[in-house]
Amino acid sequence: MSEDSTQPIDDIPAYMRALGEAARAAGRHLAATDSGPRNQALRLIAESIRDAAPALAEANQRDLDAGKAAGLDAALLDRLALTEARIEAMAEGLEQIAALPDPVGAVTDLDPMPSGIRVGRMRVPLGVVGIIYESRPNVTADAAGLCLKSGNACLLRGGSEALHSNQAIAECIRGGLEAAGLPSTAVQVVGTTDRAAVGELITLDDYVDVLVPRGGKGLIERIMRDATVPMIKHLDGICHCYIDANADADMAEQVVVNAKTQRYGTCNTLETLLISAAMAPEMLPRLKARFDAHGVELRGCERSRSLVDGLTAATEADWDTEYLAAILSIRVVDDLDEAIRHIARHSSGHTDAIVTNDYAHAQRFLREVDSSSVMVNASTRFADGFEYGLGAEIGISTDKLHARGPVGLEGLTTQKYIVLGEGHVRE
Amino acid sequence: MSEDSTQPIDDIPAYMRALGEAARAAGRHLAATDSGPRNQALRLIAESIRDAAPALAEANQRDLDAGKAAGLDAALLDRLALTEARIEAMAEGLEQIAALPDPVGAVTDLDPMPSGIRVGRMRVPLGVVGIIYESRPNVTADAAGLCLKSGNACLLRGGSEALHSNQAIAECIRGGLEAAGLPSTAVQVVGTTDRAAVGELITLDDYVDVLVPRGGKGLIERIMRDATVPMIKHLDGICHCYIDANADADMAEQVVVNAKTQRYGTCNTLETLLISAAMAPEMLPRLKARFDAHGVELRGCERSRSLVDGLTAATEADWDTEYLAAILSIRVVDDLDEAIRHIARHSSGHTDAIVTNDYAHAQRFLREVDSSSVMVNASTRFADGFEYGLGAEIGISTDKLHARGPVGLEGLTTQKYIVLGEGHVRE
Known part of the structure; x- marks a missing residue:
């Protein structure tokens, strides 16, 4: 993603495919890393966010000014605001995520079978997670942190009203990733407010493994209608x-x-x-x-x-x-x-x-x-990830497949079968 | 489903919704049963299949005759044939499924939280499974057995060339379910060869929780294009x-x-x-x-x-x-x-x-x-459910969400959170 990413982009599908391709490659890189560099990156991003507090406040002020000018209501402006306390909370949240146990790599039930092979399951990242969210810019840091911790690359599409704030947070994330020796494309913030970018993101089946929409029912319904990438979501809480x-x-x-x-x-x-x-x-x-x-x-x-x-x-x-x-x-x-x-x-x-x-x-x-x-x-x-002891929550799912209820780091992983033999063949 | 279910059906959407509604109700009933009646039904169905061997052979002969007249190739006719050995294998398969451990009901990790509530996960059936398959009529018994064992109701849509064979097997299943005191609508074979029925089945989101297509790549691709119900599937094995x-x-x-x-x-x-x-x-x-x-x-x-x-x-x-x-x-x-x-x-x-x-x-x-x-x-x-010790296989998934690799009974279940309190409230 270019530094000048708030400029209009001519070819949105090509732009989104390029983000997707970079995310897929970064995801493969992350899947091969130990928890060390991922946790280091999380702590470095936290540090970078603290250091950049004035710059974050300035970028946020641009969004707030534009929001006021556009007539956003008080509740929306409140969600949009990055106060000093909220900036510190983002940094602390990342440090808390770094301190959680690594959700990937564990092999369970490596059992011998009658044929002589041993069969187990290894927990691995999903690959690339697409997050679509509204107004609150702290989601940028939270969601990026959860994806990084679980070894996933992510594509983040925040609300257009928070673009400058999100870009400034993305800058901190990039710095932390690079300082930890990880690809900066592991976390990419979509650099356009064009709504066509959402339409592309939710159909990038080759590059995105799961979508996590975070927002009101209207947002979720719009995404559900057109998405071909599977989603972790809930619509209602009746x-x-x-x-x-x-x-x-x-x-x-x-x-x-x-x-x-x-x-x-x-x-x-x-x-x-x-x-x-x-x-x-x-x-x-x-x-x-x-x-x-x-x-x-x-x-x-x-x-x-x-x-x-x-x-x-x-x-x-x-x-x-x-x-x-x-x-x-x-x-x-x-x-x-x-x-x-x-x-x-x-x-x-x-x-x-x-x-x-x-x-x-x-x-x-x-x-x-x-x-x-x-x-x-x-x-x-x-009914909440923190109250359930998950340590973090990327969302809540009312679907029955894959993840159900509050979804923590485990919901951002999958298990593959591993088979260990010594030259075994099937008779 | 009426006994005379091979008759043309005028209103396919209404017919499929009625099947779906009955399946949903039967699924709720099954979810509330212990393994006893489900296993008893499996054994009674096996018995009923053995007893009905001559009738099954006769129904199968009608399909084979029609297939030959329609010019089906030798490989397809072979898959369609219900030999004595295949009929016995269906019965034995059901008895083997009955002998597997119950995949539902287990509660894991019922851990106390700082608030005082205890939080665990309970393994429960998905609800209603839709199975779409081709030619081989023994899938009717196999798939019904796996769904029943895992506490799911199912809707089975076999190949039109196997309609009479599938209906005859369905008759045995109905008998077994009723004799075990379970609703006969727990397993329903779609009683029409109209392809519109498939289009309805794969979009019955209110009544069907997951689709398991079993067949060639062409079948899977057609279903993928239009399905709104999630699927357990694989396309290629490269x-x-x-x-x-x-x-x-x-x-x-x-x-x-x-x-x-x-x-x-x-x-x-x-x-x-x-x-x-x-x-x-x-x-x-x-x-x-x-x-x-x-x-x-x-x-x-x-x-x-x-x-x-x-x-x-x-x-x-x-x-x-x-x-x-x-x-x-x-x-x-x-x-x-x-x-x-x-x-x-x-x-x-x-x-x-x-x-x-x-x-x-x-x-x-x-x-x-x-x-x-x-x-x-x-x-x-x-790479096979039996070789991996799953005891049974409903299919293989190359998707990352929910079930990955060979899918046994566990893939037909989900886990819900359960919370036990003593009047606990959130502060």
């Missing part, structure tokens, strides 16, 4: 909590209130409360009082509205809506079976929880609810 | 063997001859031999003599042709061709680096092997060759 017939009422209240109110805008936030008919008369007034205090609007089914005043009537659409806001839909169900059926029909497969004291019900819920995270007596807000 | 500078010549000869000649038409058959310049003068005449005895045509690079007479000149296209025939391309390379570069460029990522006595070279080859199976001193023909 998360449920079911309060079972013999749940502890205090525990249920505590879990449900936390799952809904701890943060409203996250994908693991509770959106629909299912409540056993046996518990509803006791629980609903208590919950109504708690949610009123939080200013949460409650939308209830007929049965729930007959038990407590002040609930808006839920429509069918409510069961399929991720509010990402201070709104909760509530449905009274007869029993565990009806709860499981509701979840099977309306869950987005992200995270669903039960609050219960019934052992058999807990086991059935764990087994039968087909979501990426299934919880007993815990807040859905725990 | 497998390499590299004879390193200090290989044992006898071992090299033995491995290479086996890899090429043990069977010509399989995807793990050797197609390109790379040979170190240091070994070529000694090895090439020996190999020429052995391959002549097998009637294998050798196509060589310039350097190899200068070392031994009687090699056809290889063209660039040869390095990218899966012959599936008694033809081998040969290229002399300077060293390991050139061999790895050739493989990176021309391998289909299926299986590549090195014959070497150099420890460091063996390690580099294992690490740097990015294929689903990488071998040292063993014939590529070993």
Whole structure:
């Protein structure tokens, strides 16, 4: 990529193929390295980011000025801003990634077979990861760090509003890679805001092994429509909590209130409360009082509205809506079976929880609810790579193949079979 | 599915959606069962196939007669034929699958986190598997058995030439499922030869979790073009063997001859031999003599042709061709680096092997060759689910995501996160 990469590019497909080809070569190089140089690069990039803090702030100011001029809203401008604390957090994040165990190279189950060969599986990088994201420039450092740690080259396509910030961070990354003796093409930031570049990136099957889109539902849907490269993604987080017939009422209240109110805008936030008919008369007034205090609007089914005043009537659409806001839909169900059926029909497969004291019900819920995270007596807000001990998170997947749930470094790797023989042939 | 399912179906999309909906419901039922009824069903289906041998032979004869009338070639008619031995092999295969350990239900790494929650992963069925295959009716029993064992419902679409055979096998499967108390819709054979049914099946994203196409490259390419459901697949098997500078010549000869000649038409058959310049003068005449005895045509690079007479000149296209025939391309390379570069460029990522006595070279080859199976001193023909101890094989994947290499029961499952708390909330 040329230094002058914010200039218009005439032939976007050729430009993207060139990035892809360089990434593929860099990925092959990384796959052959030990963790030493990769970790050294991560620490050197962190250092370089700290050193470049004034330059990063300056580049970021250009983006902020342009954003203000273009009329971006306050929330977007806040996400775009690289404060001193955020710059330090990027550097610290990279150092934390460097300190994690190396996810590649391990060989498992090298077992002898009846033929005499030994067969095992070796964990290896995927190759090249394409990351498509919006506004927040710190994703540039985070995503690059996770890919580098897992031995993958990456192509980063940030939001056009963050171009100068991302380019300045990319400059730090390049410096760190080179100082560690790794190819600077191991991390490439797409140097054009032309949207055609995204269209190319998501169809670069020869050069990109997986896409990780990070952003709102609109972004993911656009990419899904046209991508031919496989993706690690989730669309919705329509998360449920079911309060079972013999749940502890205090525990249920505590879990449900936390799952809904701890943060409203996250994908693991509770959106629909299912409540056993046996518990509803006791629980609903208590919950109504708690949610009123939080200013949460409650939308209830007929049965729930007959038990407590002040609930808006839920429509069918409510069961399929991720509010990402201070709104909760509530449905009274007869029993565990009806709860499981509701979840099977309306869950987005992200995270669903039960609050219960019934052992058999807990086991059935764990087994039968087909979501990426299934919880007993815990807040859905725990569905997160850091809370799960992954040390890092590149995204969350609600797909069933490859990676499911919070995706850490392991999701950026694959396992190949290795076979060791001593001249063995097949009879 | 109606009994009279070979009748023309007016509304193929509606018909396929109905099959999909029934499969989804059956899959949910299976996911909630223990291994007991699933294994019992497998054994009862085996019994039912043995009992129905005369009826199966009769149905198969209808297909064979129609095939002959339609002018199918001898190889295709052979694959289509259900001999007594093949019927018994189907039954035995199902009994073997029943005897394998249950691939679902295991919970791994249920570890406590700093927050107090315990987080683990539970292995669960994918849900619904779509299998698309050609001619060989025994795939109907094999594939149904693997899906059932792994707790998945399946939709089977066999070749139109095998319709009556497949329907007769499906009848046995239905009987076994019902006798074991499982829904007969757990295994459904698509009851129409209309090709539009395939187009529907591969885009039934709401009801089908993964496709496993089993057949020639043409079939896979057609499905790849239009499928929106993810696939477990491989396209080509352009497998390499590299004879390193200090290989044992006898071992090299033995491995290479086996890899090429043990069977010509399989995807793990050797197609390109790379040979170190240091070994070529000694090895090439020996190999020429052995391959002549097998009637294998050798196509060589310039350097190899200068070392031994009687090699056809290889063209660039040869390095990218899966012959599936008694033809081998040969290229002399300077060293390991050139061999790895050739493989990176021309391998289909299926299986590549090195014959070497150099420890460091063996390690580099294992690490740097990015294929689903990488071998040292063993014939590529070993790349196979049974040889790898998987107990069964649903297919081979050259993709990197989800399943890579021979795919057994584990590839038909996924892992979801489970979280156990005692009222834990996120701070």
